[in-house]
Amino acid sequence: MAMSLEEEDEPFNLPDLPEFSSVERNYLSLIGRILNPDCQKMRSLILDMPRKWQKVGKCRGVALSRDKFQFIFDNEYDLLDVLDKGVHTYNEWTLVIQRWVENPPEDYLQYIPLWVQIRQLPVNYYTAEAISSLGDLVGKVDVVAFDPNKVQVQNFVRVKVFFDVSRPLRKEKVVNLPKGGSATIMFSYERIQKRCYECQRLNHECEVCPLWIRKRQWQADDRKAFGSFMKPIKPLVITNNDPLYGVLKEEQVGINPATGRPRIAADVLEAMRQYLLVSNVDERRVREDRIKKSVAEAEADQ
Template identity: 60%
Template sequence: MSSAMDKALMAMSLEEEDAPFEMPDLPQFSSCEKNELSLIGRLLNPKCQSMSSLVFNMPRKWQKIGRVRGVALSSERFQFIFSSEHDLVEVLEKGFQTYNEWGLAMERWSEHPSVESLQFVSLWVQIKNIPLNYYTKQAITLLGELVGQVLEVVFDPDKPQNKDYVRVKVKFDVSKPLRKSKIINLPKGLTSTIFYFYEKVQKRCYNCQRMTHVQEECPLVLKKIQDQVIERKMGRKVEKPKPTLILKEGDPLFGVLKEEQVGIHPLLGRPRIAQDVLDGMRQYLRLATTEDLALRIERVKSSVAEAEKDPITQKTVLRMEPPPLISKDFNKGKGLVFGYEGSEVSSLNGSKSEGTEKLMNAAIQAGRSSCNEAVPVKGFKELALVDYSQDSSSSLVSPTAYAVGFYEAGSSGTKQRKGKGRKRPYVSKRKPIPLKDQKGKGVVIKKQGNEKGNMDKRKGGNEEYVGQKVAKHNNPEVVPNEGPSKI
């Protein structure tokens, strides 16, 4: 019995090395070709969003049933494979999207995704209550940087603005809170409060303003409760851990730059200086000789101090972020907007159709000339104030032209005259005309009473004639070559 138990234990031993499985690098084992027309995404709040429901309902929401197929990769990540490039681009151009009123992070599929994959979303933000003297591209960009990396600014100083906000497009980190307002200090000791509104964002945590959980499961609320329990048990407060230092001893930049210059920006939540820029500075100081070291250190200090004076230079040079685009389309990214403010769209369509008008002009003129070749009535031209021998479209375009029989004067110009309707009584007031039978002996009438639909023949001479009968006037007949008749 003991020998059998020992053999069983030897068979269940975990001391054997578990070698990883090697996936064959063959085309039949890879689905990269199918994934080229797909997007991947993740649920920002999986506890309030059903993955199975999302896979079946998103094609209907996009109005692309039968042209897209959803795949659940995990409890949080999903994939949608499209049948055409046009449908994929159209869905991505919709911008930030939600399901069950909670956000989704989506991007186009990539064979080698970056570390920041599905961590950022593009949001349109409305900035309100901007100070009067700070309606400039640079000031608006700087205010948008408090929310996220500004990609585009919709602002046109040469046109009237009928909205109380300015729209900017930012690259937002979903792990950060949605800032609702920010107090800014102005010169001469003045202060102002800037308000932010995020388009297409529906639900968030009411405590920390994040899109990843509800208030009942907020980590800050749970941590606060846990700290209170620890304080009651231990009788002391829990000290916060100190942040890790970026510049340590032995670093070429140690003592050259301050920790406040290379740390995380307290408002932006991003490093003040990009890691690539810091590596370039370190390489620049390592290659210096003993005589040039002091000069290069001074150059690094002066260049960083000069770049920190301008926030835009700090954004593009130190943080290596692309400058924002400036757009003049105030409704960009909103989807279908109904109104009468699309003058730019109409002018743009007009410019596109300018070449086609030249091609169709000859055909239109030929059709008009064929219509105008009709023989005019003598004396008709003198009755009108408009020359009808010219193009008929000119009278229709002019708001002040007047023609007899076609237009009448009005308070706002001329309008087309409406014809008079027929003075005919309603159907309920018309008198019924009796119907004659097929043999012509009498008139068919209906019985009075509860019976419906039964018809009897009227006997001639026994009953009075019901209804009125209009006598038909017969023209006198003339026999050819025999003179008028004797009637």
């Protein structure tokens, strides 16, 4: 009761004693980050990843927060084997995984090692330097898997980059060539499964994408603002291939606004069409005049 608010707010000093530190145990561990917590549940990930890695009984997981986790391994061989596999996913969404460090840098758990396939490279620029510069459009290039002196059976070249997961994946890029002209370079990504197909980011479904939501809101606002001025286009009763085309006008056969019903019943119109179709060339005009006259008389009686 005697403690003041100032005393309660003073930070607690954790003792600097060996028994308080887990550094030694953490040395054989990986730290990871879930990119899409709405689709990647931590509890299931902790239980499933050892099986997915084929390391059951060789590592144990620890949930550190809603989106961060740790896996502690019994030996370094298994830890490095997991790291060497490159990009990891859970529930088809990407994970960021790095080896534990005692004092992580600011960009820790921000990059993934990503193999990128580059397609439609102009034939005169099949060099490691050109390929590396194109890979830099995606991320920081680490490896260019290209040797001009070896057989190449694939229609793409590969580069390994460190990709910033806060950025969207690039699908293509128009490149201006030194000698004039341009080329559209295509990018595809190995081991990447799900992404937002509206903004190409790795951290949400398309249905919750801010760009998609904004686009739908704009569309709704447009409909609300201009809907009263936009009347639906009524389908024509008489089209240009109709036997009655040129005989009757569209306003003679459309909906009567006073009654809400067709001015001429559908079965009557069909009978008129058959009446014209069975006539020969000589009597076609006579029959057309009869139809015009009968419709005009009916309109006069209304």
